Amino acid sequence: METSSLSAIWLTIKLASLVTVLLLLIGTPISWWLSRTRSRWKGPIGAVVALPLVLPPTVLGFYLLLFMGPHGLMGKITQALGWGVLSFSFTGLVIASVFYSLPFVVQPIQNAFEAMGERPLEVAASLRASPLDAFFSVALPLARPGFVTAAILGFAHTIGEFGVVLMIGGNIPGKTQVLSVRIYDYVEAMEYGEAHILAAGMVIFSFLVLLALYGRRGHKGWSR
Amino acid sequence: MEPVIEANFQLAYPDFRLQVDLRLPDKGVTVLFGHSGSGKTTLLRCFAGLNRARGRLVVAGEIWQKEEQGKIRGIFLPTHKRPLGLVFQEASLFSHLSVRKNLEYGMKRSGNQAGAGFDASVDLLGIRPLLDRAPEGLSGGERQRVAVARALLTRPRLLLMDEPLAALDLKRKLEILPYLEKLREELDIPVLYVSHAPDEVARLADHLVLLENGQVAASGPALATLARVDLPPAFADDAGVVLETTVAAHEADGLTRLEFPGGHLYVSRQDKPLGSRLRCRIHASDVSLALATHGDSSILNTFFARVQTVAAADTPGHVLAQLRLPDGTLLLARITERSRVALGVAPGLSIVAQVKSVALLA
Numbered sequence: 001m002e003t004s005s006l007s008a009i010w011l012t013i014k015l016a017s018l019v020t021v022l023l024l025l026i027g028t029p030i031s032w033w034l035s036r037t038r039s040r041w042k043g044p045i046g047a048v049v050a051l052p053l054v055l056p057p058t059v060l061g062f063y064l065l066l067f068m069g070p071h072g073l074m075g076k077i078t079q080a081l082g083w084g085v086l087s088f089s090f091t092g093l094v095i096a097s098v099f100y101s102l103p104f105v106v107q108p109i110q111n112a113f114e115a116m117g118e119r120p121l122e123v124a125a126s127l128r129a130s131p132l133d134a135f136f137s138v139a140l141p142l143a144r145p146g147f148v149t150a151a152i153l154g155f156a157h158t159i160g161e162f163g164v165v166l167m168i169g170g171n172i173p174g175k176t177q178v179l180s181v182r183i184y185d186y187v188e189a190m191e192y193g194e195a196h197i198l199a200a201g202m203v204i205f206s207f208l209v210l211l212a213l214y215g216r217r218g219h220k221g222w223s224r
Numbered sequence: 225m226e227p228v229i230e231a232n233f234q235l236a237y238p239d240f241r242l243q244v245d246l247r248l249p250d251k252g253v254t255v256l257f258g259h260s261g262s263g264k265t266t267l268l269r270c271f272a273g274l275n276r277a278r279g280r281l282v283v284a285g286e287i288w289q290k291e292e293q294g295k296i297r298g299i300f301l302p303t304h305k306r307p308l309g310l311v312f313q314e315a316s317l318f319s320h321l322s323v324r325k326n327l328e329y330g331m332k333r334s335g336n337q338a339g340a341g342f343d344a345s346v347d348l349l350g351i352r353p354l355l356d357r358a359p360e361g362l363s364g365g366e367r368q369r370v371a372v373a374r375a376l377l378t379r380p381r382l383l384l385m386d387e388p389l390a391a392l393d394l395k396r397k398l399e400i401l402p403y404l405e406k407l408r409e410e411l412d413i414p415v416l417y418v419s420h421a422p423d424e425v426a427r428l429a430d431h432l433v434l435l436e437n438g439q440v441a442a443s444g445p446a447l448a449t450l451a452r453v454d455l456p457p458a459f460a461d462d463a464g465v466v467l468e469t470t471v472a473a474h475e476a477d478g479l480t481r482l483e484f485p486g487g488h489l490y491v492s493r494q495d496k497p498l499g500s501r502l503r504c505r506i507h508a509s510d511v512s513l514a515l516a517t518h519g520d521s522s523i524l525n526t527f528f529a530r531v532q533t534v535a536a537a538d539t540p541g542h543v544l545a546q547l548r549l550p551d552g553t554l555l556l557a558r559i560t561e562r563s564r565v566a567l568g569v570a571p572g573l574s575i576v577a578q579v580k581s582v583a584l585l586a
Contacts, residue, residue: 119316120316120318122274123312123318124304124329125274125302125304126308126310126375127304127330127378128304128333130304131304133304134304137329141320
């Protein structure tokens with residue numbers, strides 16, 4: 001295997017791991033709010049979170065590129081802070097991936113919180129647990145299967161992204177060149193042998209992820 | 225002044241209004257009784273602070289809530305700051321914790337790390353063999369017993385129970401009722417117990433609150449309240465009185481004699497030691513009236529009584545008569561309007577009450 005393949009694999013795993021951790025941190029409060037609120041904003045916010053499910057990745061990538069670019073809002077802020085522009089950087093990829101994979105993390109966690117209902121929290125309150133205490137000591141443990149599903153889906157979906165990465169991060173080896181883009185390059189260059197190694201590896205990886213997920217589903221139910 | 229629980233709640237939903245003003249005893253079991261939709265569970269949730277009603281709640285001399293109309297600032301202790309225990313209708317154990325950890329969950333958070341009363345509560349509810357099991361492996365009755373112990377171990381000032389037996393089948397119910405009766409005898413905190421089952425009222429209630437459409441239809445000592453004839457028709461279909469009796473003798477011919485202040489009752493042999501207490505229920509429809517004793521009747525349990533009041537019963541052509549035994553014990557009799565006219569049953573009449581059957585409650 002060529003070193004560029006190895007560095008693409010390493011970069012991809014690093015990206016997906018970091019994004020998964022960030023998504024669990026960001027996604028949990030969003031999921032909690034969506035599962036508990038009676039606000040009229042629940043619909044619109046939920047729809048925005050789910051947008052990446054239906055948008056072509058190029059559309060998402062295009063707007064993120066503008067947003068992070070030198071004339072975008074975020075670009076101006078990062079420049080003013082002396083961080084430069086985030087597009088075509090690993091940090092830019094992380095931010096884009098967080099948006100792109102958000103619904104895959106929010107929805108399983110939200111389902112788990114909703115399936116749990118109010119009762120466990122009422123019981124916790126009757127046993128003197130403050131709302132924050134009850135969230136950590138009751139809601140999180142009870143929603144654990146939802147978190148496992150969310151982490152698996154968020155990780156796997158980030159591994160598999162292509163369009164958004166091309167739009168926002170380009171194809172800089174060792175910096176923003178991820179696995180899927182590397183495969184694309186091999187195919188462009190007619191190096192099918194190397195492409196096969198990575199592509200077949202992806203097939204096996206994806207199969208194992210789904211097996212883990214569906215195995216869990218058969219075992220304990222989807223959202224419980 | 226004797227310490228009491230004072231509760232005054234107003235709550236309005238689009239299709240339901242709760243409006244109650246109650247003073248409840250600070251010990252014993254108060255049953256909140258009503259049909260579904262009467263607001264009894266909502267009322268209990270207001271006590272717990274899970275539903276936010278406007279009003280006032282004082283328990284054991286502490287103000288848990290005080291929000292009056294027109295005043296912006298008030299007091300409303302959130303549920304987790306109220307020293308209460310709460311047992312829900314369905315199993316509410318945390319499935320991710322063992323039975324022991326479930327018990328410890330509340331102990332830790334209520335400053336009872338030392339586990340005061342742990343052994344007593346565990347033994348009172350007979351759950352020692354279950355301590356290291358997971359909630360999933362328990363029967364419905366076992367789960368409820370654990371839930372009661374878990375609530376008690378927070379050392380609450382008030383125990384709230386929301387139809388704890390309603391989700392259980394009859395067999396489980398009969399298995400858990402004795403534990404609740406033991407609880408009633410041994411607890412020194414007040415218990416609010418929501419129920420729609422007349423049997424549970426008869427067995428457990430010291431005080432009774434009847435709720436109808438979000439309003440208090442009656443509130444008073446259980447035995448006296450059950451003997452009232454002026455209750456709304458919704459409660460009259462199960463009219464009957466409950467007597468506290470003592471097992472006085474086991475007689476040779478297979479009968480047990482139960483004594484109560486107004487006399488004695490013969491029932492079939494009970495497996496209870498002499499001197500033990502037994503509640504029994506006499507349905508109004510099981511009491512018939514006669515103007516004089518007949519030596520030729522097969523009915524053993526007869527009482528001389530005086531008619532107190534007569535009121536229309538829920539079924540057409542029937543009336544409900546309240547009878548007073550010489551010691552003051554009250555009985556209810558449901559007779560036909562025709563018999564009322566034939567016997568001339570009216571307040572003040574001396575009469576013989578014949579009790580055809582007695583329902584034993586333990």
